[in-house]
Amino acid sequence: MKKLLFVAWATAVMAGVSFAADPAVGFWISVDEKTGKTTAGWEIYLENDGLLYGKMLSVTGFPQTQVAAACKESYKGFPVSGKVNQMRVVGTPWIFRLRQEKAGQWSGGSIINPEDGKMYKCKIIYHKADGGKYKADTLEMRGEIGLGIGRSQFWKRASQSEAASLR
Numbered sequence: 001m002k003k004l005l006f007v008a009w010a011t012a013v014m015a016g017v018s019f020a021a022d023p024a025v026g027f028w029i030s031v032d033e034k035t036g037k038t039t040a041g042w043e044i045y046l047e048n049d050g051l052l053y054g055k056m057l058s059v060t061g062f063p064q065t066q067v068a069a070a071c072k073e074s075y076k077g078f079p080v081s082g083k084v085n086q087m088r089v090v091g092t093p094w095i096f097r098l099r100q101e102k103a104g105q106w107s108g109g110s111i112i113n114p115e116d117g118k119m120y121k122c123k124i125i126y127h128k129a130d131g132g133k134y135k136a137d138t139l140e141m142r143g144e145i146g147l148g149i150g151r152s153q154f155w156k157r158a159s160q161s162e163a164a165s166l167r
Contacts, residue, residue: 027163041163054095058166068114
């Protein structure tokens with residue numbers, strides 16, 4: 001019985017360590033795939049429910065107090081209570097409830113574009129720097145409307161201060 005309890009405990013600890021060490025977790029700079037310009041600083045993080053979330057820490061070209069007025073009042077599964085169209089763009093979790101497929105790969109959640117209020121299915125894939133296609137650690141953020149139709153942005157790894165200081 002003691003052996004079984006130890007194995008269960010060790011498994012739980014290792015599962016927690018694998019989530020904590022996931023390479024997608026951290027600070028990122030989003031880059032518009034069409035223009036190549038920096039758009040926002042993000043924090044991608046795990047919640048106690050074991051799901052992945054992401055919130056903007058700063059945004060370029062808009063006041064940091066900008067409200068997401070183009071959004072609807074509510075969205076299915078949105079993780080924060082209140083009227084979404086009255087929330088600030090910075091500090092709100094626009095990426096939510098992604099489940100881990102394997103280390104560095106998450107899906108099954110949603111992302112909302114606060115600029116136009118549209119909600120998409122979301123996938124995140126971490127790409128380690130390989131000296132080839134990925135010169136630096138990169139986060140592929142993919143929003144889809146269904147059947148694999150969507151678009152990807154490729155985000156750059158950043159420090160917390162870099163992600164929080166864009167204007």
